[in-house]
Structure formats: structure tokens, C-alpha cells
Amino acid sequence: MAARAAGHAVGHFNFSDSNQLKAIAMAAKQMGMPIIAALSEGEREYFPFTHARLLVDQYQKEGIQIYLNSDHTYSLEKTKAAIDAGVDGVVVDGAKLPFNENVELLKQCVAYARASGRDVVMEGELGYIGQSSKQLTSLPEGVTEANLTTPEDAKKFIDATGIDSFAPAVGNVHGMLVNAPEPRLHPDRVKAIADATGLPLVLHGASGNTIEDIKECIKAGVAVVHINTELRVLYRDSLRISLQNDETTPYKFLTPAVEAMQKFLAEKISAFGQS
Secondary structure (H helix, E strand, O other): OHHHHOOOOEEEEEOOOHHHHHHHHHHHHHHOOOEEEEEOHHHHHHOOHHHHHHHHHHHHHOOOOEEEEEEEEOOHHHHHHHHHOOOOEEEEOOOOOOHHHHHHHHHHHHHHHHHOOOOOEEEEEEOOOOOOOOEEOOOOOOOOHHHOOOHHHHHHHHHHHOOOEEEEOOOOOOOEEOOOOOOOOOHHHHHHHHHHHOOOEEEOOOOOOOHHHHHHHHHHOEEEEEEOHHHHHHHHHHHHHHOOOOOOOHHHHHHHHHHHHHHHHHHHHHHHOOO
């Protein structure tokens, strides 16, 4: 991956509607950098891949480096549907499954992607970091330092599945803690896994982590950084401010929220590109 070779990371941001997607695309255009826009299973029930694909294609025609990803996809059936809908990549999430079942799911998904005839980037996860992209008051059960992904398991997993990128548990957690100490990341574990596997690593659940921690992980081998909850919270809070008056024209109360998201995204893109 070009970003990893340059010592940078690509920002991966989820969206639930065209307003968030517009902010993601405009931030990529503003910064002149590639960006990944993603829909989880829940998000794409509301905003289908078919709609998103058309909009992403249009942004690409305008010269914006934006790519559509299928985030946290839990089954072969949903993976097939995402690939058939034209996504550029799929995150197959078998992290809660036993090791062998996770491997088997990924092998089937990777085989389908390769048979599609398109260059679909396939990502696997090993090590549980929770599943909820919302504000939390405590760490999800099962998210502990004892359950960090080991370099040995990572290599075994990657060799068995043939994936293109890998998401380990390195102190990260989905969602964002409120009124609780933020979990610290472990860049030393990131480096050990990167050295053992040679694959681009993906940092999930980076909402709420310090930029310093994230940068250290990028130096150690992370090539893609996922953020969802922070963007959701910003969107909600910006809309609350816009709706405090009597404005009824949607584009007038939506525009400030889109602009706030674009500013936030541009700052993240810039930070991920700095050593």
C-alpha cells in the first residue's frame, strides 16, 4: 500500500447518509488525499450500497480519491452482496468467532472476492475490540490487554486466509468512552505484528484515542485508521445547534453540520499524514 510505504495512513470514515458522505468527499478533495468511506451492516440497511456506489462514482469522476468499503461484515452472504454491489473493499468481521471458524469464514469470502474478477481489498480481524459504535461508559466485556492479538496468531491467521490487510486488537475499542479513562494503544504490539506479517495493518475503533497514540501506531505499521463514533457525535451535536432556531429549509440547517464534519475530517487526514 502506497500510504504505508510513505509512512502515512489513510482515513476510513463511516457514513449513514449523503450528508456525511459529502463531508467525507469534500475533505478528501480539500486535502488532495485518498479517503475511504464505509457502510456497516446497520448503516447500509438505511443507506444502500447501490445508492452509495453511484455517489462515490460521481465523486471519483470529479477527481476525488474516494473508495467505498463494506465495514464489519459478519457473514459470507453479506460479503457476497457487498461485492456484487461494487464495493472496493470488505471488512470481514469474525473476531467473536473461534479462531478456526474465523479463518474458515474469511477463506470463503476471499475466494468469492477473487472469483469476482475485480480488485476487492479483503480485510480480516483477529482479537475482540467490541462491536458498538456509540458512546460508552466502560470497556466492552472481553476487551482486555490479555486478549491483545499476538504476532504468532496474526501470521498464522494471515497465512491461512490470504487477506490483503489485517485488523488486530492492540488496545483499541469500538465506540468512544465517556467519563472514563481512554484505552491506551500499544504501538509496540503493532510493530511486532507488522514485522511478523508484512501486511498493512488497520486500526479500528480510533474514536477518542489521542492523536499521539494513533501517530505512534502509524509509525509502527498501521496503514488505515477507522473513525466512526466521533463523526456521528459531531454530526448530531452540529444539527442540534442548527435546529435551535426556526429554520425550515433543510440545506440551510444541514450545511453547517456538513461544514463542521468536513473540517474535522480534514484535520484527521492531515494528522494521519504527519510523522
